[in-house]
Amino acid sequence: MRYLPLTPPERAAMLATIGAGSIDDLFADVPTAARLDGLLDLPRAMGEIEVERRLAAMAAKNLPAGSGPFFLGAGAYRHHVPAAVDHLIQRGEFLTSYTPYQPEVSQGTLQYLFEFQTQVALLTGMEVANASMYDGATACAEAVMMAHRVTRRNKAVLSGGLHPHYRSVCETYARFAGAGLAAQEPAPRGGEDLATLIDAETSCVVVQNPDFYGEIRDYAALAEACHERGALLVVIVTEILSLGAIVPPGEMGADIVAAEGQSLGNALNFGGPHLGLFATRDRFVRQMPGRVAGQTVDADGRRGWVLTLSTREQHIRREKATSNICTNSGLCALAFTIHLALLGEEGLTRLARLNHAAAVAAAERLERLPGVRLLNDSFFNEFGLSLPSPAAPVVERLAERGILAGVPVSRFYPERAELAPLLLVAATELTTAEDIERLANGLREVLP
């Protein structure tokens, strides 16, 4: 076996050093009834050629996003990742290192985490960020839990514009933590008056910007309403690239920003691994979940970095920790950091403009189709369309033609007939004019 260095004579020699008669002696503590004598009913070892052949055969049964016109979003976005990103994250010193517990031999990881935290804080307009969470949805749930700790209140109001997976993760976490949620009905056209729902028990209001249906809103007034009543405003961002174009949540008065960072540096990966971003205000930092890198000095007085504020964390605080999170999304954070370093101010804002331009072109083309209505007053790179017939079968029929048309809202809410005609359409810098034309023509052909 190519990954196992020991040879049979070496194994025998090592057993002799140990003073064991056979390998079985080393498993003597395992109850006899639980010892497997033979091999399990699984295939035998395979060489690279065979493994590659089998997995490539599975991969070939999928239709990759890059194979034709592609318009899916809803929390996962297809962007171009510069070649340097994937090269750098595959350097073994990054890829095959552990969490930086020994800072003297982990300065590379610690410095990029510090840079990542700075980038996230700048982008969101917040004061401080952690070293990443699993994904946007779990970051959202952790934000709700943190708001409960900060305010010592027990009810979170969730906007109907929140991504349904994020809502579901919040509900799962809250159910077992004994936390209260007031989750609003899906709100494709907005119109929520969340400020009126804030009461003395409200820990936070959770809104998404742009919301699940793509609409962009100013939450400054809501932030004020929250703060007047002692609640926090949590802003969710599922398309982090939008912050290259629109006012960041920090400027609107957000107290916590939980976001999905996949768009920068990371592939779609069928939904994972992705990258949870978490940012907040300095004054809440000791209630923040997750790892955080901090600046310090070494014994010679030189600047360096360490993991810090660990007295919040499970390995020190155990059952009193702010979260049970341990391993997070380090390498995805590195990809994000490298991509954003390459883009810089100019590249990021231009990339954001390109995305918005592509979406505007798509919206203007598609809303001219008979019976098709654009849902949004505003949007960044994703918008909702109301089709004259249920969206899911339309998407299926277009997929047969090699067009991945968007995400039918019924995928999330199959029981709600009123949402069946809704289709979410995203366009990015990878979307061409020809892609838009093919989608428009395809829709015209399959719509009634």
Place this chain on the structure above:
Amino acid sequence: MTGWSQAIAAPPEPAVEEPQTLSGNRGLVIEEPLLFEQGVPGRCGVDLPEPPAFRSRLGGLERRAPIGLPGLSEPQVVRHFTRLSQKNYAIDAGIYPLGSCTMKHNPRLNEKLARLPGFADIHPLQPLSTVAGALELINTLAHWLKTLTGMPAVALSPAAGAHGELCGIMTVHAALDARGERRRRILVPESAHGTNPATAAACGYAVEAIPANKRGRVNVAALKAKLGADVAALMLTNPNTCGLFEDEILDIAEAVHAAGAYFYCDGANFNALVGRVRPGDLGIDCMHINLHKTFSTPHGGGGPGSGPVALAASLAPFAPLPWVVHGPDDLQLVEHAEGAAAQALGRLKGFHGQMGMFVRALAYMMSHGADGLRQVAEDAVLNANYLRARLADALSLPFPGACMHEVLFDDRFLRDTGVTTLDFAKALIDEGFHPMTMYFPLVVHGALLIEPTETESKESLDRFADVVIGLARRARAGGAAAFRAAPRFTPRRRLDETGAARKPVLRWRPGAES
């Protein structure tokens, strides 16, 4: 896994006078400023076209203030991150014997396969007809995991080990809810990973610690005394964090079940058992598996991980969404709590789990096969016992007898030397090795927990053992000052962790001193 010290860094020794370079660089170790300290406005590392004229639809919420990101060219960015990488230790570069972390070789085939467009470039919400191969991969991985654990179901969405723990304990909670029982306590041995009590608390349970016995195992009498109608679960790590197999596990399982509680196993140490022992045969109801440990998906400096949870039939109906199930003709993705999944937990994360990790783990499993995986457990245990045998006289073993995949020492061998476990670990760094896990588990004083894994050669183990023995001799020979000054040959010497926590600087700010 935890592996870092609560100990405060020792005060710096007066620095030995060393020749200083003009640049501050030392050969291949190059000082590298922050990204934010080296940008120039107008510089950019990507070439993107300017979009054609269009009418903005941002609703009047255009960003007004600059973000403050630095401008760098591609060569600068490549150089920056290459230099940073050179300040990291990695399994690619040498043995990484962090106990309970299972730092084994990461095959590059797995990286290549995870990047196939058919896996990396598919969207989680594509029509299912366009992702049949993705569901097949998930189902195949589930089949391997179920066969290896001897358990009938596996929940794949958890994103890491601690997330898997959350999944497992929530599943237990949901099962108890369905039985109409409200139990309030979870029992956790004092040797457990910190994530265990943190998880129990996150699910609303009170945590009760179970002491260890003199043999480094759970004190079964103490456990039984704490069991009762109010206990929801026992969370046990097996092999435990002392590197020992809980040899009374069948008795423990019976007692837990007799009390109507569930038996959760922290599977962080599954590498010792894979292919040789099935957790299902030990009476375990629920166990998370760290794909980034046993199945070699790279740790990436702290993730991403993946923490599937194997479930007994009694807990399977409560597994979180989504489920991959066999339909009449093909595999189907159940995304809503309906039908057979009516009692399912809601989602634990967005979308369907860590697909990129699933591909790597399956490639690893297929490469090894049933035969190779059994060899993995045997060689992992053999390597740990070999180090135990080689180091037994030089260090101090708290518990006699064979270990499993990792071996635990305490700091009695350093008694009266003035050298601490932390100093010893830092001296190992100067010798070119990543230290073992320090000060964990908490059940022995000054713990040093060594997990070599099966991918270390005998030569590598011997080199490591020779150095550890030599350092132990040096410590006893009165070299404490040198130990306290270590490490000397790293990009940075001991860092002031206390100062970092007291006055946190968690981001760069314009005008900050460099």
